[in-house]
Amino acid sequence: MDIEDRNRQLENDDRKYVWHPFTQMKDYVREKPLIIERGEGSFLWDIYGNKYIDGISSLWVTTHGHCKREIDEAIAEQLTKISHTTLLGLSHPPAIKLAQKLVSITPQGLNKVFYSESGSTAVEIALKMAFQYWHQNPDEPDEKNKFISLRNAYHGDTIGAVGVGGIDLFHKVYGPLLVDPIKVSSPHCYRCDLEKSYPSCNLECITQLEKIMRTHQHETAALIIEPLVQAAAGMLVSPPGFLKRTRELCTRYDILMLADEVAVGMGRTGKMFACEHEDVTPDILMMGKGLTGGYLPLSATMTTDKIYEAFLGKYEDFKTFFHGHTYTGNPLACSAALANLYIFERDGTLAKLGENITLLKEGLKRFWDLRHVGDIRQKGFMAGIELVLDRDSKAPFPTGRKTGIKVIMEARKRGLILRPLGDVIILMPHLNIGPRELHELINITYDSVKHVTEGTAFRETR
Numbered sequence: 509m510d511i512e513d514r515n516r517q518l519e520n521d522d523r524k525y526v527w528h529p530f531t532q533m534k535d536y537v538r539e540k541p542l543i544i545e546r547g548e549g550s551f552l553w554d555i556y557g558n559k560y561i562d563g564i565s566s567l568w569v570t571t572h573g574h575c576k577r578e579i580d581e582a583i584a585e586q587l588t589k590i591s592h593t594t595l596l597g598l599s600h601p602p603a604i605k606l607a608q609k610l611v612s613i614t615p616q617g618l619n620k621v622f623y624s625e626s627g628s629t630a631v632e633i634a635l636k637m638a639f640q641y642w643h644q645n646p647d648e649p650d651e652k653n654k655f656i657s658l659r660n661a662y663h664g665d666t667i668g669a670v671g672v673g674g675i676d677l678f679h680k681v682y683g684p685l686l687v688d689p690i691k692v693s694s695p696h697c698y699r700c701d702l703e704k705s706y707p708s709c710n711l712e713c714i715t716q717l718e719k720i721m722r723t724h725q726h727e728t729a730a731l732i733i734e735p736l737v738q739a740a741a742g743m744l745v746s747p748p749g750f751l752k753r754t755r756e757l758c759t760r761y762d763i764l765m766l767a768d769e770v771a772v773g774m775g776r777t778g779k780m781f782a783c784e785h786e787d788v789t790p791d792i793l794m795m796g797k798g799l800t801g802g803y804l805p806l807s808a809t810m811t812t813d814k815i816y817e818a819f820l821g822k823y824e825d826f827k828t829f830f831h832g833h834t835y836t837g838n839p840l841a842c843s844a845a846l847a848n849l850y851i852f853e854r855d856g857t858l859a860k861l862g863e864n865i866t867l868l869k870e871g872l873k874r875f876w877d878l879r880h881v882g883d884i885r886q887k888g889f890m891a892g893i894e895l896v897l898d899r900d901s902k903a904p905f906p907t908g909r910k911t912g913i914k915v916i917m918e919a920r921k922r923g924l925i926l927r928p929l930g931d932v933i934i935l936m937p938h939l940n941i942g943p944r945e946l947h948e949l950i951n952i953t954y955d956s957v958k959h960v961t962e963g964t965a966f967r968e969t970r
């Protein structure tokens with residue numbers, strides 16, 4: 509079979525057999541699929557050899573870029589020893605070393621590591637842990653059964669995680685299946701649901717949160733929050749102080765704080781974990797995505813000695829945390845994560861990241877020239893550009909116009925892979941992207957937004 513035939517076959521079989529996530533397949537099968545075959549550094553190549561900048565770190569995971577030699581080698585070395593052994597009652601060196609490392613780099617007090625494979629499962633574990641912690645607490649038996657979660661939140665797609673989600677488009681249909689959390693306003697300053705403006709609002713959303721906590725403290729096990737940025741909702745950046753005040757309230761009302769760092773952890777916000785910006789230690793912290801540098805599925809749910817100890821008891825007391833997946837703490841994935849963290853330290857990735865954060869900030873300023881840009885939100889090295897029909901009224905584009913999708917398809921023609929969240933264009937390249945590629949990424953995004961929203965002529969940019 510020659511290469512053209514092989515490619516056509518792959519395209520046909522993709523349309524025929526693969527059901528793609530978060531994808532309207534009726535539209536998908538009408539188009540020629542983009543099939544990625546190779547990656548290196550900041551770039552991806554499709555099966556025809558076309559080259560693209562990876563503007564979203566392959567869904568927010570490749571911390572140091574594709575094909576990082578040190579991570580390749582760590583996995584290869586582990587392959588010579590063992591690919592999988594269970595953590596259910598046994599252990600292995602990579603899981604032990606990684607747990608020790610994670611304890612040393614997370615906010616002080618998070619001393620225990622529970623592994624799983626995705627952000628969703630890390631959240632699922634946190635919810636169950638928090639619930640069971642109170643259930644086994646002699647002072648509060650069977651009382652604290654509820655969760656507080658934020659509007660616009662996204663914590664993953666498994667049923668528990670969907671239950672504490674707040675994006676109607678993704679979550680509403682599953683309503684009858686879900687836990688029923690107490691929903692509070694999210695600190696979404698561009699479209700505040702309390703109709704206030706920051707900073708004159710004096711964080712009215714926190715005042716509301718306090719009222720809810722005071723009323724429901726007796727029945728609330730935990731509050732779950734994405735620290736600093738509600739990423740999947742379109743990079744909604746919290747105002748300074750919101751996270752710290754939330755922590756204080758959780759402590760005051762004896763409600764556990766679960767910090768979902770799946771999107772914002774691993775350096776994304778400029779510090780290893782977003783909680784560090786406001787000197788916050790949650791009771792439970794979840795991480796995933798970039799943990800293995802974009803190599804293998806691995807996540808971790810970390811907690812304090814106090815919570816861990818509530819699960820200790822005689823065998824027949826059944827205080828055990830009865831949870832664990834077949835591939836929990838897979839040795840290949842743990843080895844990849846260790847190599848990923850080693851690169852952070854060896855290369856001083858976080859110290860250097862400031863330059864890229866500034867370049868991105870500077871590059872985004874020019875987008876204000878485009879009249880359909882309603883808001884630009886950036887925290888560290890993650891950004892969202894919200895496109896609107898009318899900047900003054902903030903009226904969105906009609907959904908059927910698919911503005912966000914058109915922009916990313918335009919960017920694709922120009923050699924850049926992006927993925928929008930509705931009409932918010934997300935920019936999240938890997939942390940070490942070079943200045944030339946970063947400029948090119950910003951320029952292509954600008955030209956694509958302009959082309960789609962202002963009907964300007966296509967201009968070749970590369």
Ligand SMILES: Cc1ncc(COP(=O)(O)O)c(C=O)c1O
Nearest residue numbers: 626627628662663664768770771
């Ligand atoms: C904050 C947050 N939590 C959880 C998840 C779910 O992670 P996964 O897709 O690995 O299950 C995501 C995914 O985007 C996320 O952004």
